[in-house]
Amino acid sequence: NAGVTQTPKFRILKIGQSMTLQCTQDMNHNYMYWYRQDPGMGLKLIYYSVGAGITDKGEVPNGYNVSRSTTEDFPLRLELAAPSQTSVYFCASSWGTADKEKLFFGSGTQLSVL
Amino acid sequence: AQTVTQSQPEMSVQEAETVTLSCTYDTSESDYYLFWYKQPPSRQMILVIRQEAYKQQNATENRFSVNFQKAAKSFSLKISDSQLGDAAMYFCAYSGGSNYKLTFGKGTLLTVNP
Numbered sequence: 180n181a182g183v184t185q186t187p188k189f190r191i192l193k194i195g196q197s198m199t200l201q202c203t204q205d206m207n208h209n210y211m212y213w214y215r216q217d218p219g220m221g222l223k224l225i226y227y228s229v230g231a232g233i234t235d236k237g238e239v240p241n242g243y244n245v246s247r248s249t250t251e252d253f254p255l256r257l258e259l260a261a262p263s264q265t266s267v268y269f270c271a272s273s274w275g276t277a278d279k280e281k282l283f284f285g286s287g288t289q290l291s292v293l
Numbered sequence: 294a295q296t297v298t299q300s301q302p303e304m305s306v307q308e309a310e311t312v313t314l315s316c317t318y319d320t321s322e323s324d325y326y327l328f329w330y331k332q333p334p335s336r337q338m339i340l341v342i343r344q345e346a347y348k349q350q351n352a353t354e355n356r357f358s359v360n361f362q363k364a365a366k367s368f369s370l371k372i373s374d375s376q377l378g379d380a381a382m383y384f385c386a387y388s389g390g391s392n393y394k395l396t397f398g399k400g401t402l403l404t405v406n407p
Contacts, residue, residue: 212394212395214397219302219399219400220399220400221297221299221384221386221397221398221399221400222338222384222395222397223397224394224395224396227394237394267336269338271338281340281343282338282340282395284337284338286335286336286337287336287337
């Protein structure tokens with residue numbers, strides 16, 4: 180049981196480049212989330228999804244795009260990378276039901292934009 | 294919008310002693326969940342304890358317990374018999390509404406001194 184798997188673990192981008200952070204979960208969770216963690220700060224929600232085909236913006240969506248074509252996968256796309264996007268990115272998933280509510284986190288992706 | 298405030302950026306405790314981490318939150322919802330997550334240097338987010346707002350009894354998990362004061366919107370974490378492995382960043386988080394996304398505080402860095 181792999182849980183939530185994120186790739187890559189580390190990446191360095193040049194300003195203006197694009198990339199996709201991959202996230203997959205094998206727990207059949209309906210809910211998936213992307214968070215970013217800046218140094219000395221808590222996690223801020225970028226986008227989330229309550230099921231395949233449904234996505235919605237979180238607190239800090241600018242500069243990012245997501246898609247949810249399957250229950251398992253929730254990739255995060257960075258277009259035209261900027262230094263302000265240097266951060267640690269976490270993908271998470273959950274059942275989305277009150278009695279089981281708990282987020283399962285991936286191990287994070289350290290992204291630097293230079 | 295919901296907010297979560299952790300007023301202690303850093304705390305330290307002697308091994309085997311007890312420490313309390315503070316958290317306050319703001320919400321207009323009546324049904325919600327509160328969490329404490331631990332983030333060690335490995336970066337992994339680990340759920341420590343969770344509290345349902347409708348439960349008056351404070352949650353306990355082994356050496357970890359909470360003091361949940363709903364009227365005061367306070368949710369502190371007590372760590373008893375502190376161990377070196379407890380050293381980490383601790384995040385308080387709130388989840389409410391129908392989509393279960395978490396709002397995090399900025400974290401408290403806990404140091405455990407031998």
